[in-house]
Amino acid sequence: MSENIQKKIEDLREEIHQHNYNYYTLDEPTISDFEFDLKLKELQYLEAKHPEFFDSNSPTLRVGGEITKNFPTVQHQFRMYSLDNSYDFNDLEDWEKRLQKSLDEPISYVAELKYDGASISILYENGKLKQAVTRGDGFQGDEITANVKTISDIPLQLHGDFPERFYMRGEIYLTRKNFDKINIRREEEGLDPFMNPRNTASGSLKIQDSAEVRKRGLSAVLYQFIANDFPAKTHWELLQKTKSWGFKISEQAKLCNSLDEVKDFINFWDTQRHQLGFDIDGIVIKVNDLSQQKALGYTAKSPRWAMAYKFKAEKVETELQSVTYQVGRTGAITPVANLKPVLLAGTVVKRASLHNEDIIKKLGLHDHDFVYVEKGGEIIPKIVGVNLDKRNPENQEIQYIKNCPECGTELIKIEDQAIHFCPNELHCPPQVVGRMIHYVSRKALNIENLGSETIEQLYREKLVENPADFYALTKEQLLPLERMAEKSAQNIIDGIEKSKEIPFEKVLYGIGIKHVGETVAKKLAKNFTSIDDLRKATAEELVQVEDIGGKIAESIIAFFQNPENILMIERLKSYGVQLERRENTNEILSNVLENKTFLFTGKLSLFTRDDAEEMVEKHGGKNISAVSKNLNYLVVGEKAGSKLKKAQDIGTIEILDEQQFLDLLGN
Template identity: 90%
Template sequence: MSENIQKKIEDLREELHQHNYNYYTLDEPTISDFEFDLKLKELQELEEKHPEFYDSNSPTSRVGGEITKNFPTVQHQFRMYSLDNSYDFNDLEDWEKRVQKALNEPVEFVAELKYDGASISILYENGKLKEAVTRGDGFQGDEITPNVKTISEIPMQLHGDYPDRFFIRGEIYLTRKNFDKINKRREEEGLDPFMNPRNTASGSLKIQDSAEVRKRGLSAVLYQYISSEFPAKTHWELLQKAKSWGFHISEQAKLCKTLDEVKAFITHWDTARHQLGFDIDGIVIKVNDLSQQRTLGYTAKSPRWAMAYKFKAEKVETELEKVTYQVGRTGAITPVANLKPVLLAGTVVKRASLHNEDIIKKLGLHEHDFVFVEKGGEIIPKIVGVNLEKRDPENPEIQYIKTCPECGTELVKIEDQAIHFCPNELHCPPQVVGRMIHYVSRKALNIENLGSETIEQLYREKLVENPADFYALTKEQLLPLERMAEKSAQNIISGIEKSKEIPFEKVLYGIGIKHVGETVAKKLAKNFESIDELKKATAAELIQVEDIGGKIAESIVAFFENSENQLMIERLKSYGVQLEKGESTNEVLSNVLENKTFLFTGKLSLFTRDDAEAMVEKHGGKNISAVSKNLNYLVVGEKAGSKLKKAQDIGIIEILDEQQFLDLLGTPS
């Protein structure tokens, strides 16, 4: 029976690896996404029931879920050099002359797009992904293997005649489409949008929960084979071999016989890059012949056989028509330059961010100035200068506003910061809407089908002004809204009703107390039985709670002192929203496990995993989700697999069986 299950698991893994290869490498999928997901789910369930057949390179690793508190530092076996940059064809010609002088023989080149992302080095052993490390300082980087495994374009199992051991390097990046999706979600949750795909991709690789990394939708392109031995004579051959093994190689890379062909490639992509679905900031040119690369060698910082041609940040001149001001969902004021439309980097630009008052003063902006607008690494164009020769001396200097453009309230400037805020958080329209969008967001009350556009409509129709108003809505009130069908209206009403089951800590996060994020909300829910208890707490009492300082304590006290907030809380209670702990969920029986961390693995026979984790919390302990030096106890059931091995390798983790765990609690089996 065990052998049959093992074969079933291995067959499913092999089949899914093949489907990944068909989809990402051959671009010839043979099954639908739905069928793939069903097979992946079947494999996941089998692996959970049979941890003894664990494989770190299973296709299920892409789902993520591993928590990494600290990313270990790893030395690069082969240093990751940076590239010398060139900014015009004269630089490239000088480089070619140096190459020709050193070699004194014909040279051909490979030209590749320079993806704007985060560099990665990945080790493969026996066709399996072994380790992924960031560039770091070139000599050492952070090991982020679980996060890299979530990227579908990076194979975990290779195909064909691959070498036993080698490194492959590439770039992790975000497509513009996925970047926009991330920012749309952040805006719906009341969070500030990310600035650009490059920094977002780099930051995503350092998220501690690999399941969250997977949600970012990162992409990868691999462009350099690294080893002490090479299964080909040229870089171009290596790229084709890497593609046959299953790696995603840039479709735009080109073998160029002469530097003139390289120049033509650069000229083409300097314009055509705006039609790509991702950002590039230049072209990389490499000497193709590997023996010539070895002859050329390296300087202290860079390979002599490669050069990066960097595109210039595009800059245009246009007229500043006026400066307007946006109110964010947190009350922050952002000045925006409204421009006479102008073509820049392939798109028509009408607006540019000015960020804050200090930027306006630094630029010395006057009304109707002619300004220089640039779109380099940033998605949002920015003003980088003023053409003073065209300034009309009659045009007055731009003065930053004193009152909120939405509600007229006098603005407040935060000390030592350049940011202005509107303090009218309960009645300033963008803040009111933002508060309600936050309340329904996934991490708060998670009210499905109630998106930002619908909430804005409801607010305009004066149907909602704060979160409590959602619970008074009827289907008849929803139906007249734009694009609202009967089924959609019913789904919203059902979602609102279902939100009454959401636990206290999430409601506490959702009501939008300033500075109270998810973690602080959990700490408050752990220390206060109900919203009424929390409401009575003084700032001095609140500071005694872990992770709560004076600023947060004062914000909580101020929230509950406001009569409108008090009324909203009372209304939420009357509608049945959970504003106190469940009856016995958080009951503490003892502190015998205080400051101790636990993890359960294998098949448990004396209790379920949920029951075990609940016991830990009821006796003052803490459950964590991965084996690390922060783990005190690993409790193992039957057929414990990789977690047990890792704990044994670390050597300082105490390993218990189920009965020994119960003995710790003084509980009979």
């Protein structure tokens, strides 16, 4: 009997995988949606009754539901390189000349759309999806397998003559239709709409509940087979093979026998791209012959056999209807241009950031001006000019506001930064909420399950006004909140309780003293054993701490002069939050770097900046924040800039690459 049930389950799985392939890859469905849903429900019923036949790649698991509290970092077996960019045909012609010089033989190309989304690397073993990892820094990324399995375009089970083990690289993106659906839902819920499909797709992949990821309606296209051995001689042939195995590849990809054919492809899609249902920001051109790809190899960051042609930013004219002002967490005011809706690069643009008063003055904006709007990099709209010929001479010049739009407090302008800010940090609603969101963030107290939307709800219900209020919350207060289940409420309470173990330096960062970032908080925690010691410190004592200048010292003193901040600190202490340093939390591994100072610059690939600075401290060295004669070692990654030049000019600073730094530690 059990064998019959098992066979029924396996047959249903295979049939549903085939229907998914027909629908998503071939675009040739053979049954109706209703019939498909009946089969899926039957499989769900059988799997629920017979959990002994569980399969991690069952099509029923696409609905999501797996909760991932953190995303492990995974090393890429094959590095995920970035592409060199070109912006005109001269760049492409120069690239081809370099190829011809290296190869001295005919070259064909594959031209593909450059999807505007998030890169992904997916491992398949024995025809089954094993693991999915984000691009990250190219050397390592976040493992997001549960979330990727919810995307219908990505096969869970392959069929055909696929290799035993390989990776598929591709792009996860949002169609404009699904992006609009998400924003309609958010606006109905009183939430701010997302800015663009690319960032929304990327952010969706890091949602902890895979069922929520499923609701976003993400799409995917696969464009690169990666393995030690290739079952074909050309990239084009590989694309066709991967399609036969079940992968969705770009229907628009084209085999080109010359660069002129590539140019024709680019010209066509430069004008037709907005007819697509998704965003692209260019064309990717690859050498087709795999043996030629191997001969050409890689630079330090890019394959020599591929190039990205980036489309130029588009510009349109529309009417400026009004200027409104947003208040950020730190009180900084950002002016926003509200525009008569206009189609730009395939999306309707309604708003554009004006950044600050100086930008408004530079543009010379008047009420109801007709302005030129451009999408920089196809993403963020910005006003780049005014059509003075259409200006009504009676329209008034736009004057920057004097008072906070949220609380009415008179604004203060930071002259050297062209920034206005609201000084009412403890009672201006966006600042109050922003401060609490900062407190629970990953780099601060890392309170899981307490997100920005929940905090905004709690604030609206007058349950919290500052971080100390979190510790007085009860499950009974949380349960009446919208979309709050008992388990969710308990998870929040547990997360708040767990945060009492977070070390002093992170709490110090989390309470939000102006100008006290992560690095400064670490240095303060090393020099002052408790929040009380820090509170008693004079300006003279504070500036003796490395990297603490007069501005930071003044900010710290001002924070502790406010009675409301003192009350919050006392309440946090009473709840058991770590406001004093625990000894021996930073284990010293050696003294090989004793009395040596270090600074890291550029894009690091072997370790993160935080990890590097921690290694310095654990081996007796010191981290400093600027290049000076007091610096012993400058460790440089990719694209090191002004700091490297300054160190070279000083001449006494030893410059190391990442491996040389590890060699100092004996690694």
